[in-house]
Amino acid sequence: MNSTQQWQNVTWFDVDEHQAGQRIDNFLFSRLKGVPKSRIYRLIREGQVRVNKKRIKAETKLNIGDQIRVAPIRYEQKDETEAPVSNTVAQSLLKRVVYEDEGLLVVNKPSGIAVHGGSGMSYGLIEAMRAATGKKYLELIHRIDRDTSGLVMISKKRSTLKTLQDLLREHKIQKTYAAIVKGQVALDRQLIDAPLHRYELANGERRVRVSSEGKPSQTVWQVVERFKGATLVHASPLSGRTHQIRVHGLSIGHPLVGDDKYGHQTPYVGPTPRRLCLHAMRLEIPGYPTIEAHLPEDMQGLVAQLRAEQNAS
Structure with missing residues (x-):
């Protein structure tokens, strides 16, 4: 090589x-x-x-x-002919662009691809989008987990990057996620208010736990539909902590279905998920239209199975 x-x-x-x-x-x-x-x-x-x-x-x-x-x-840079991003991957991601203007690009990221390369990944969403668009300046405005699907904001201009990151820091951008969680959530709507502390395992992997030593963290949970052993919720984080929705769900006894890091010991008797059931579904940004990405097919399929089991019981 x-x-x-x-x-x-x-x-x-x-x-x-x-x-x-x-x-x-x-x-x-x-x-x-x-x-x-x-x-x-x-x-x-x-x-x-x-x-x-x-x-x-x-x-x-x-x-x-x-x-x-x-x-x-x-x-050190590999020859362009050896670029790790295939044309098939690049073109498939271009089809997942749900919003674009002169400064902002929003992509409906599939589960399983990291937002950037590293930790054993030769490339991520941002590298693939640079390859697909041919644009040298594309920068991530924020991040979501590799296993989470949904909306990711990418700046095409430095001024847009600064403006939107300022809005994020001021908590003026509202993000809403769809999540399938274990068990039947009792309250139709609730505010989970629990400080979160980030730490590392011996192998360097990041983890988060509820701790009085942590940073203030709040998430609004809204029940959409209850099933026999699971609940579909919409979660809106009011702060932007790592793994916030996942750890807050665990803290009230309702970890996310398919989560292999938090609450995987919690019993679940529903259909087997293919991945973490968390999807960034909506962005509400001041001065922009509401940007949405429908529930992906794999999560739609799981909801349909849960609904069928509920109706059959």
């Missing part, structure tokens, strides 16, 4: 709510592909990495809204 050394221009990153608290060195490891860790540490030592225009140390932790500038660096 051939590779060549290329010079990369100044690179900018904006820190969103999912990256807050992460060390700058770990942040850069996952985003500067082909750059040795030793080189990244050298860049930091030499002041070629700046956060909000200031020099930092490798252990500096990031805050939401931070702007990271990385000076031009050499990196």
